Amino acid sequence: MTPTPPDHSRPGPAATPHPGPPPASGLTPGPGPAPGPERMISRKSLLKAAAVAAGAAIPLLTGTVALARDSAGPGRSLPATPTCDDGDGPTHDQIEGPYFKPNSPLRTKLVTPGTAGTPLTVSGYVLGRNCVPLPGALLDFWQADDAGNYDMAGYTLRGHQFTDSTGAFSLGTIVPGLYPGRTRHIHVKAQAPGQPVLTTQLYFPGEPRNSTDTLFDAALLMAVRGAGSGKEGTFDFVLNVDGTPGPGGPTDPPTDPPGGTWAPGQAYKAGDRVTYGGAAYRCVQAHTSMTGWEPPDVPALWARE
């Protein structure tokens, strides 16, 4: 369809937060960021490093993406924006725009083999303002296609997902096309379990229209680098909530299966079979399991046999 006025020309429909999985336990208010010299250290980086060192590998549903900011490359020179320790505060909000649709599908990959455009993977973490990763946080993405059009009839290039037990997410999509009045961007709603929704947009560095789009916010720039024939982007969301690692967090070992072979923190692939609550289930979509995604609760991931 032909896009009509740019996002900032009129408000969109009211946000409708998705009913996410049960809030991950442990997301209770915790102490805020420590003042003083500690603020000079990237607590976010330390936490991520600790999570990786502890064996909490970055769970990527697409399987192959490395975090650009954690390795040498063009994205390395960009500041981690926003950080939760530099006084910049939580991730900035942006208007929703006219193209949001509620009830998007649960999926991390928004493209099919026939989707036109430059492949793009966006990955990162959702953190509380005290830099603690937030498991089970909702991320609902929507964007224009390669030609700059939004699918208002269906759900092409729309999808929501939840951060895994380490607070990480990964989105498989394409680089969105340009449309009149706007620079290149991806829309997203982010919500920690039981907390307010943050509506914002992510931007691409080096875009000529960044300097003319009145909505553009440099604090919402992803780090982007080339990756084969596509691109990899990274961005860490910082939500205005306190977070404390709960069960399934980066420092917690997997818990015992609750009455079956299913367990959180496992990388299941399509076709895998588990039992839960006395019933058998078959995995229909590869994912990393987590508390709140028990087989009976997520029919998009598990089919009862």
Ligand SMILES: [Fe+2]
């Ligand atoms: Fe838009």
